[in-house]
Amino acid sequence: xxxxxxxxxxxxxxxxxxxxxxxxxxxxxxxxxxxxxxxxxxxxxxxxxxxxxxxxxxxxxxxxxxxxxxxxxxxxxxxxxxxxxxxxxxxxxxxxxxxxxxxxxxxxxxxxxx
Amino acid sequence: xxxxxxxxxxxxxxxxxxxxxxxxxxxxxxxxxxxxxxxxxxxxxxxxxxxxxxxxxxxxxxxxxxxxxxxxxxxxxxxxxxxxxxxxxxxxxxxxxxxxxxxxxxxxxxxxx
Numbered sequence: 001x002x003x004x005x006x007x008x009x010x011x012x013x014x015x016x017x018x019x020x021x022x023x024x025x026x027x028x029x030x031x032x033x034x035x036x037x038x039x040x041x042x043x044x045x046x047x048x049x050x051x052x053x054x055x056x057x058x059x060x061x062x063x064x065x066x067x068x069x070x071x072x073x074x075x076x077x078x079x080x081x082x083x084x085x086x087x088x089x090x091x092x093x094x095x096x097x098x099x100x101x102x103x104x105x106x107x108x109x110x111x112x113x114x
Numbered sequence: 115x116x117x118x119x120x121x122x123x124x125x126x127x128x129x130x131x132x133x134x135x136x137x138x139x140x141x142x143x144x145x146x147x148x149x150x151x152x153x154x155x156x157x158x159x160x161x162x163x164x165x166x167x168x169x170x171x172x173x174x175x176x177x178x179x180x181x182x183x184x185x186x187x188x189x190x191x192x193x194x195x196x197x198x199x200x201x202x203x204x205x206x207x208x209x210x211x212x213x214x215x216x217x218x219x220x221x222x223x224x225x226x227x
Binding site: 004031033035040041042043044045048050055056091093098099100101102103104105106107108110 | 118120144145147149154155156157158159162200202204206208209211212213214215216217218219220222
């Protein structure tokens with residue numbers, strides 16, 4: 001069964017360091033989402049891509065976060081410098097297209113900033 | 115930013131009991147989805163409801179979309195320990211070029227023997 005792949009599963013980093021997460025969506029899915037989830041709360045959208053273009057990054061803290069999906073397939077989310085408050089689960093999801101909101105999620109990357 | 119409030123926030127029940135989780139908003143959605151998430155994993159889609167007043171059943175789970183497409187409920191009959199998890203509703207809004215999916219605040223359910 002097709003899955004959204006994320007790596008790493010877990011990441012511990014010191015504050016002020018740079019960290020990057022990778023996501024490979026389900027093959028053929030044009031829409032890719034990055035969400036951040038604080039423990040016990042609902043996911044919050046950071047950025048949404050349609051193919052290689054950003055369609056929504058209004059909630060992305062652009063002073064330290066960046067995201068790219070250069071070839072419209074896999075994607076990287078970067079934080080530089082990391083802060084203690086960035087500790088959270090970072091979830092990647094994909095869907096078939098812009099009007100399809102049935103999102104399939106990866107297992108996430110659990111980030112701990114110390 | 116749309117706000118989806120879920121209630122209750124936490125629910126601890128015994129096996130065999132029934133329960134209902136609510137998802138409320140002041141905004142109208144084109145569709146609404148329910149997900150279940152287990153610790154350390156990503157959310158898994160349970161159902162999508164599209165039409166106001168729509169009711170969908172998935173074994174012991176019954177999902178309803180409000181007539182005005184602003185709210186939804188999830189009812190579980192005869193809960194089992196395997197139902198334990200974080201239940202999330204998510205509302206979809208069409209924004210021109212793409213649809214935006216906004217998640218609710220979550221309901222953590224624990225079912226004990």
